[in-house]
Amino acid sequence: MSILARTGSGKSYTAGVIMEELLDQGIPLLIIDPHGEYTSLREPALDGDFERFNVSPLGYADLLTVYTPVDRVLNPGADNVFRLGGINLKAGDLSKILGIQSGTQMGVVYEAIQKIRAEKNSYTIDDIIFEVGNSSSNAKWSVLSALESVRDAEIFSEHPTKVQDLVQPGRGSIIDMKGVVPDMQAMIVARLCEELFEARKMGLVPPMMLVLEEAHNYCPEKGFAKTVSTDILRTIASEGRKFGLGMMVISQRPARIDKNVLSQCNTQIILKVTNPNDLQAIRKGLEGISVEAEAEIKRLPPGVAMVVSGDIERPIIVEIRVRKSRHGGESVSVTGREAPDVRKPLFAPDIREDPEWIEEPEAPRVFEVEQKEQKAPEKKKSGSLFAKVFGSGKV
Ligand SMILES: Nc1ncnc2c1ncn2[C@@H]1O[C@H](COP(=O)(O)OP(=O)(O)O)[C@@H](O)[C@H]1O
Ligand SMILES: [Mg+2]
Structure with missing residues (x-):
């Protein structure tokens, strides 16, 4: 599956919600965490509209181990060191x-x-x-x-971390990459994922979910960069599911992820995206998203996502529930003022267009992915437009 959206629209938050649900179901996780933002899954959330979603704050410290590839002096928050x-x-x-x-x-x-x-x-x-x-x-x-x-x-x-230690029934491991240079990160991901894929094929570890935050860094689209981890991530994206090895790719730059990886995702969770190149990558690289849906993606309010999946008839709009554990991805305020509470009002029809995209401009790109014929989405009744996700267990 993939979670795609521009920065600040709630990708990591959504990923956190899904990880909580997977842990609640006893599904093992291996989280590649470039910024150490998922270590806060260990702590219960301090605030949030829990009543609305019928959940209670919960920390997952008992089920999670945080590994650091540097050392525990540089990363005191880690439980253990990771070695290759x-x-x-x-x-x-x-x-x-x-x-x-x-x-x-x-x-x-x-x-x-x-x-x-x-x-x-x-x-x-x-x-x-x-x-x-x-x-x-x-x-x-x-x-x-x-x-x-x-x-x-x-x-x-000479005493490398064993895959069997990282992936245990009902538990999660976080590889906190804080302080690790990018090439080394890719190298770690490459070697770790190769081992993981083999171990899963041989049944040495239970079925599980691999989570890849900032996936464009580990499997970049050609023309942007080259890394050692691309090949194995392509293999896992296309063959992993046969062996019960799921993969969640998270990125704010869909256009920069290897399209072989992206097109293998069965389920896409898309939050607000405005960059035209990224919208194009979403539309062309994935099945089932029409031009009309693209317009909708540009207007998604915070905390609301479009879910596209081969397993559901047409794209649905879902509300992402409040986190049980603490969200660790907050951006730093440079003015000293509190960030606005993006959750209120949740469904106010704020359909103002964003100002022009102001991040780095990109050259237009040509996609080799075949464009499927797309049916115009059926008109939805407004009542069915928003489905509560994950809280109700319906989706
Ligand atoms: N479903 C949600 N419910 C409540 N707050 C949310 C939700 N999604 C995002 N947020 C808020 O928006 C901020 C940005 O979300 P985050 O997941 O860190 O963005 P991204 O990973 O896309 O850059 C978070 O700090 C969080 O407070
Ligand atoms: Mg994030």
């Missing part, structure tokens, strides 16, 4: 982690690893540092310093 196996790193992967761009530096890495491989079946990052140190190339110094900072980051270990 540091044995036999491939030259290509390592170059990406090190942020190596020049051919000469790349050559130093390849040469070192080739030499080690001729002598050893298994090697660690220390072996690579030693061998790079022996290189006669002047380019070795910058490679060495990058290697040393990776070693000192201690993400690689």
Whole structure:
């Protein structure tokens, strides 16, 4: 499934609501959390209109473990450290982690690893540092310093975090990426998800949901960036469901997510989107959204989403219930004033158009996704327009 909307329209909030429901159902979660905003799922919500949705505040601390790939001095909120196996790193992967761009530096890495491989079946990052140190190339110094900072980051270990520890029946794990540089994040996601997919195929972990916040960073559309995690995320998006491995992709830039991933989502939850390129990506990349629905997406009030799914006849508009646990994604106020309460009035028909999109302009893009013929949506009775979601258990 996907949750798409522009910044501040309630993606993370909605994701939090769904995660609460999944945990309530005993479904294991693995959450890739770039900003550490889901760690607050551990705490009960302090305020909100609980009565209206018939829910009570609830923290999920007993069911959640927060992992940090850095360490617990830098991230004291984490329960545990996350480590990757540091044995036999491939030259290509390592170059990406090190942020190596020049051919000469790349050559130093390849040469070192080739030499080690001729002598050893298994090697660690220390072996690579030693061998790079022996290189006669002047380019070795910058490679060495990058290697040393990776070693000192201690993400690689001989005692890596086991997938079976991360995914346990009825429990959730959060990988809090705070303080981890983007290339390293993608590397972690790539290795972790490869392992996860294999483990699920072999039945080593229970059926589960993988949650990917800021998904455009981990599986960007070509032309925007390239990362090591794209391939495995495409595989999980297309084949994961066969093995009971669900995936929730969350992004404020639908146009920037790999369209292979996006088009595999069976269910889309769309909140307010105004950027024309993103609207186009939603319309073209996903089935069942008409031009009329697109106009509706531009006008969605906060806390209200359009749900499109192969499992429902036509798009429906739903209200996202209040969180049971504390929402951790609040933006910081730079004026010192409180952010306006976006929830009131909830369904006031505020259909003013947004001012022109003012974020970075994008070049028009061509999509290869075949455009399906779309029927105009049937006229809905106003009474059926808003369905309460997740609170009533109907949707
Ligand atoms: N369904 C909702 N009910 C109540 N408040 C909401 C709801 N959705 C969003 N909000 C409020 O809007 C703010 C922005 O939502 P958030 O999920 O952080 O946005 P995004 O992840 O899309 O940038 C949150 O701080 C939250 O207070
Ligand atoms: Mg968010």
